[in-house]
Amino acid sequence: MAMESKQGGIRGMFNPYSSADPSVNVPVASSPGLSQISPYLNFDPSYLGTTQPEFIFPEGAAKQRGRFEVAFSQIGGGCLGGGVYGGAIGLFNGLRDTQLAGHTGAVRRTQMINYVMKRGAASANTVGVMAVMYFSFGVLLGWARGTDDELNTLTAGTATGLLYKSSAGAKRCLMGGGVGLALAAAYCLATSRDRLQSLRTYS
Incomplete structure (x- = not known):
């Protein structure tokens, strides 16, 4: 008995709550036959529907962000990526x-900073301009056609390449359009593979 009372006293020092305390006896079921109740919120989880959407959208609105909503973040991301690439x-x-020039010390560091800043700024500007062109064409096509699909992406990519190289002559203009079309097609294949497969199945 002395040993048991001694152990109980030691446990009481580290665990001041006992099973006889009514504050710790939280029911885990509302009544026999019902689902388990949360011991903290005290509600039946079965009342919460799991088939409803997690987010609320306005009636008739698309359940994903459109091209205009993602344009600003992607233009900024393109500028950042172009700057990193150009800086490298x-x-x-x-x-x-x-x-090769034999520069050392502070002279070499200054020249390297100039190289990184000039090339990084030029690449960021180039990618940013092309991104603005691409999203402008995409948004206008979406508003004109009333839908945002792969055709808008292909057309916007081709038009961006044509417009960006329009001042370099007809040959380079066509080459720019071809590059834009190829990049847009690769993007469509990477992001809309399931949709394209379903269209092929129905056809």
Whole structure:
């Protein structure tokens, strides 16, 4: 008995609550035959429907963001990606050219910073301009046609390539349109594979 009372006293030091305390006896079921009740919120989870959508959309609205909603974030992402790519190319060219020129110390660091900043800014500007063109064409086509599908993506990509290279002559203009069409087609294949397979099945 002395040993048991001693162990009980030790347990009581670390666990001040006992099973006899009514505050810890929270029922886990509302009544026999019903689902388990949350011991914290005290409601029956079966009352919560699991088949309803997780988000509320206005009636008649699409359940995904349109091209206009994602345009600003993707234009910014394109500028950032272009700047990183251009900065990496500038860093490589700066290391090579300053080594060939025999620059050392502060002179070499300054030249490398110039290489990185100039090439990064030029690449970011180029990608940003093309992104603005692409999303402008895409949004206008979506408003004109009343839908946003793969045809808009292909047309916007082709028109972007044509417009971007329009001042470089007819041959380069057509080449730019072809590159834009190829990139848009690759994007459609990567993002709309299930949709294209379903259309092929129905046809």
